[in-house]
Amino acid sequence: MEQIDGYRKILLKCFAVLVLTFLITPLTTIAAAVEPLNLDACVQLALTQNHGLQGFRLDLAAKQLQAKGAEGLAGPKVDLVGNYQWQEDPTAIIPAHGTNIPPVYGDQQEQWGFNLKQTLYDAGKTKSLIRYNAENADWQQVELKNQTMAVVNNVVKAFYHTLQLNDTITAEQDSVKALSSLADDIRMKYTVGRVAGVDVLQVEAQLAAEQEKLARYQSDYDRQVALLKSYIGYEQSQPLTVKGAISDYKAAAPVTGDIKDNPEVEKSRIRQTQSQELLTSAKADNNAQISLNGTYRVTAVPHSDASQDEMWTMGLQLSLPVFDGGVINANIRQTKIQLDRAKESYAQSMADAQAALAAAQANADAAKVRVESARVAWDRAKEAYRIMELSYKTGKTSLTDALVAQSAATNAEAVYYQAVYDEISARVDLKAVYGQTAYPAQ
Structure with a gap:
């Protein structure tokens, strides 16, 4: 009988281990699934999981095979x-x-x-066709680089925008919490006749306004997370949180580069070279x-x-060729026009890139100034709110003045976070004009 009881205890222990295993494994999986991602992880996921980039890589592979096949013409x-x-x-x-x-x-x-x-x-016709196909592969390579830059820059923007909104939401939650506590206190004072009913209405109105802003910020946060998921190849049903600080981005480093590395300029240059090869090929027919x-x-x-x-x-x-009804000469003239058009496109792309550079540089400079101004404004607003709060508690100022100061401090904090993100976004756009990615952020 004792031996049977021993077997029962062993079976119960085994059953308990199995139950714990089945319970712990899903919890571990869920915990791993919601592990916050830093910027490095987000960028790596985008480079490997973004479906758009995968498509452009396949396009490049096809163009490279086409160029390889064209070499057989010789x-x-x-x-x-x-x-x-x-x-x-x-x-x-x-x-x-x-x-x-x-x-x-x-x-x-x-x-x-x-x-x-x-x-x-053949008067260089074959060599021109080979070079044309090689340039076609080079164009696709530049396009892949351009799309990769766009995806990475979008990831960087969405990542830091998410952090900015997270900081703003945290500040707004603190404001709502403080106003809720103040509202409870004002209601108690109202019940004993220490404050007027208008004071209660003022606090409740301010609380409702802050709650509305909090809901708006939360909606913006959800949209940014949804965007970030699409960039890194996540399903929208997958949970995603990010970790880091908006101050991690080092905005002090100068942005330099060559405007000729701009993707649109590079692609226009390649198209011009291709048009020249087509003209050589067309002339060879004569x-x-x-x-x-x-x-x-x-x-x-x-x-x-x-x-x-x-x-x-x-x-x-x-x-x-002796006579073909003017077909060859017409093709030569048409190709010459296409070459002239490609030259104009290249010149226009350079002009557009120069204009984009000037605008991006001006935007980055202005964003830097806005950050400094917003930081000073936030510091002043916090100090003003602190003074007004003490004055209200000691009866030296009205509740309205204290609420106005509190709202100004909260708004100044949100403006500062927005200014920091705007500077990051402006520097990302400036790098993009030079054909550079914003990663690594430094």
Whole structure:
């Protein structure tokens, strides 16, 4: 009996371990799922999980394969050919020369062999097409770089905007908490006749206004988190929190670069080069082309024991256009216009980039000034609220003045956080003009 009780205890312990395992594992998974992400983790997720970037990587791979295939245009082309035909009248198949085998007649013939063609001279047409496809891959590389920069910069902006809103929400929650406590105190004083009813209404109105702002900030926070999820490849149903401080971004470092690294300028330059290659290719159609051609053929009559007829040829082919109704010249003129258009586009992209640089630099400089001004305003507003709060408690000022000071301090704090984020956003935009990412933030 004691042995049976021992078995029961062992079974109960095993069952308890299993139950705890099933209970703890989901909790551990949930805890891991809501682990806050820092900026490094968000950027790495965006680089590996963003579906848009994956699509551009596939586009680049396709263009690189196309450029690799175009290199084969310069090499020899060998084709395997064959046919099987029926004829109304039997045809003689002549055996190889130097044999005494009589010709064989048949109304069916089979033939197979090889064709060889190697371009020796085409006025640079082949090389131009190869370079055109290589430039096409380079253009796609720049586009991938541009999209990567855009995604990373969007992640940086959304990350710090989330932190900014989180700080603003925390400050607003403290304000609502303080006003709620004040409202309770005012109501108690009102019940004993120490304050007028208008004082209660003022506090409740101020509390409602702060609660409305808190709800608005929370809605903005939720939208930023949703944006950040889309950038880093998260499902909207997945929980996401971020960790860090808005002060982590070092805004003091100067932003320098070359305007020619601007993605739009780079792409316009590549398009101009491609147009030049197309013009070279079009002009080549008006020149002589020389190629080495060769053939090898084996002809036989099916179901026959006779020898096969083998024949090979080798020679040079010269092709020179004499008259085509003006098609080639029209194509040359059209391509020349496209080249001129590409040059204008490149010049315009440089002008646009210079204008964007001037605007971004001015915005960054102004944002820096706004941060300093907002910091001073917040410090002054906090001090003014502290003085007004003491004055109200000692009866030296009215409740209205204290509430106005409290609201001004809360607004000044929110304005400061917004100014800090605006400076970060302005510097991110300034880096983007130079074709740089805002990561790492330093």
